[in-house]
Amino acid sequence: MYADMLSAMGTEPRLRIMQLLLSAHPEGLVVGDIQEELEIPNSTLSHHLDKLKNENLVQVKRESTFLRYTANTEALQELMQFLYSECCTRNKALRPQDIVAICS
């Protein structure tokens, strides 16, 4: 459900986590790196990561002792497509060129 995905990103700490993971894409980051960067207590961070994982916005992979989180670009793509569709295609409320300038 898109509302749940939006809600999951609708908090400053979690939005920052997503931004950080996107900037580290596609390698992602292990929890400790995220913690050090964002200075969020470990249990709090773990809760946020869990929420993002539940909404499928991030993916996890264990690397021995570490857990490496990556942004789930497929889910983000779907969300963007949904928003784009609502704003620009289904109901021409916004012009595509006001959002992106591709056509490279």
Add this chain to the structure above:
Amino acid sequence: MYADMLSAMGTEPRLRIMQLLLSAHPEGLVVGDIQEELEIPNSTLSHHLDKLKNENLVQVKRESTFLRYTANTEALQELMQFLYSECCTRNKALRPQDIVAICS
């Protein structure tokens, strides 16, 4: 703040309100029409509209007894640009063409 905008849309009733207002854009709808369409009790709907208004996602204008709400496309545009930038420009996590197909 983008997190607050995402949060405001991160609820099923409010996301539906936004979709409805976008589909009625640019005329918008008066509260009674929204209520009839979405079947939300008036006080509950009023709270949702208030939240959307606080995050600048909708605009209101009085028409005698009625209040007409419209989607604030400028704010939506900014939000889409932000997400686009995070996903596609700043960090090339997603390819633009996976979200939009313009170049008409």
Add this chain to the structure above:
DNA sequence: TCCATATTTCTGCAATTATGGAAATATGAC
């Protein structure tokens, strides 16, 4: 003024969410 309609505000309650310390678990090195 009085009335009808539209919408919000007041109020309270229930449910959800955010937060973080402490304990538990997982993994690998020795």
Add this chain to the structure above:
DNA sequence: GTCATATTTCCATAATTGCAGAAATATGGA
């Protein structure tokens, strides 16, 4: 097995959010 490190789970608490009935306010017409 013991230890150190990484991360989560447990637990409690505070804060926010969602919801909706009832009362209040706004507007315009008779």
